[in-house]
Amino acid sequence: MSLFLLKRLLTLAITLLGASAVVFGLLEVLPGNAAQMMMGPDASPEAVQALAAQLGLDQPAWRRYLQWMQGLLHGDMGLSHAYGSPVRDLVLERLAVTVPLALMAMALTTAMALAAGIYAASRHNRWGDLGMMALAQIGIAIPNFWFAILLILLFSVKLQWFSAGGFPGWSEADGGGLLPALRALLLPAISLAVVQAAILARMTRSAVLEVLREDFVRTARAKGLSHRAVLWGHVLRNAMIPVVTVMGLQFAHLLAGTIVVENVFYLPGLGRLIFQSIANRDLVVVRNCVLLLAAMVVVVNCIVDLLYAAIDPRIEASDI
Template identity: 35%
Template sequence: MSLWSFVLRRFGRGILTIWFAVTVTFLLLRLLPGDPALAVASPNMTDEAREALLTQYGLNQPLIVQYGLYLWQLVQGNLGVSFTQSIPVLDVLMQRLPWTLLLTGTALVFTVLVGVPLGVLAAARRGTGWDRLVQIVGVTGQSLFVPSVGVLLLFTFGLTLGWFPIGGAYTNGTYGGEWYLSVIQHLVLPATSLVLIQLGSYVLTMRSTLIDALGEDYTTLAHANGMPPRRVLWKHALRNALLPTTTLIGLQLGFLVGGAVLTETVFAYPGIGRGIFEAVTQLDFPVLQGAFLMLALTVVVINMLTDLVYGLLDPRVKTS
């Protein structure tokens, strides 16, 4: 299979995935208890005014008609208007997107920078005390629950010790260098909670794949040719062991986004995750649909890029 065929197949799957996510989100939101009309119509309105408002938002149409109108708006790049804020959904999301990108990006970078070396250390010292300690860290990380970790960090380092702020993304009234420092301080606890949750998967995956690579014929041959063990580890074995880790980054991004929703809620961080929580309580369907679409699109694009990178690193993928 050629590279272009490989790309087109991944692109087609991505489009189908996004359509499926849009459809499921649309239907599930309509199953939420409560009447979304209450979010846009006041109890003091006259029947005529209420009906006109519901007509404006299409809430008095049959479900299939609402679905068709929603898809038509998406094709035109229109995500609708927020029920509660009366501004375009895209504006609402763009106000929150930079904070979510900052949080998830920081967590992903530190997870990889910490998880990969720990996995390498465990594989290089297999069977030692370091290996067992790293495995304990990995297994423990996989068993943690996002809100529990967030609340524990918040209580310990925010409320009890007072080392870090307990909510928000920055301190009001700060400017210049103080503002950037405030952003970093507010970022530490929510990012740390996401790192702790994701770390175990990277550590255990890196350890397992590197141990397998160290047992392959090409590493045995390198040792037999007198190549130093450190060079065999870093130049030959690690390069092949990084392939599954590359795939893991794409797969774990979905869990990272889901964890960000819970983390932003716990730390009152003003990202898209926090916006989803607020929109659920207010039955703001357009914001919820737009937020889930943006998250689904992000995950699909990252997974497509991961597939492409994997295909470039391992040409066998393009022919499978």
């Protein structure tokens, strides 16, 4: 296990280093000037040049990249040009919304998808299977931002059960609390989970049906085990490898793809911070946030690889 883990960690480090170079390089070639954005269109060229020198924008790109990497190794993400505060504080504040939102959406996705996929597979080619897959197809076709607007119209405007947007905070001292915060994240999480649950349900159904055709399943049934016992005790674990793969990709997508839903519900999350920073040409914030999202995706994929080895030890043995 140590060699398997070491190889995965080495791959993780190399991938993050490559991602940092790509992110920095792409942002460097974008048009625009952060100093010009901060000074305004009527500022003199001398004032813009002086501010650029103060921000370090006049230095060569390779030197700024090395300074960025050195700062990240010490936990320093730099200072935001637009907000005038450390980027680390901004990111940590916004992650307090984005990460719980992604976790809640992933929990809803997993619960709905596994239940629907196993139910459909256990009733293969019957009305339950056909109806569940029809609903899954509809769920795949619905854009999550459009579904989010429908949820707002129904539960916020008409029924007035939930707020149409905003986030009260996790602290009761700020007028929020655990229950109000979870309540504010429920509709965004549902809008994110519907499409992902539909995709995962179809994958779960296909994986379970494939395992149900294996010889060991017929042997277990021949020994007198019930269909339910075979399904939950033998089939599900062997069908989980492709399902876990999709779950890992979906969770990474939820972390990196909340920007639209956060703007629909006016949530102060990481996606909204990236959107605002792009508009302000605040590249310090943008590159740190994008690299953080890339790191989350890579780390999730690494965790999925480790789950492979836990589910099926043959994968670890073959990799070594």
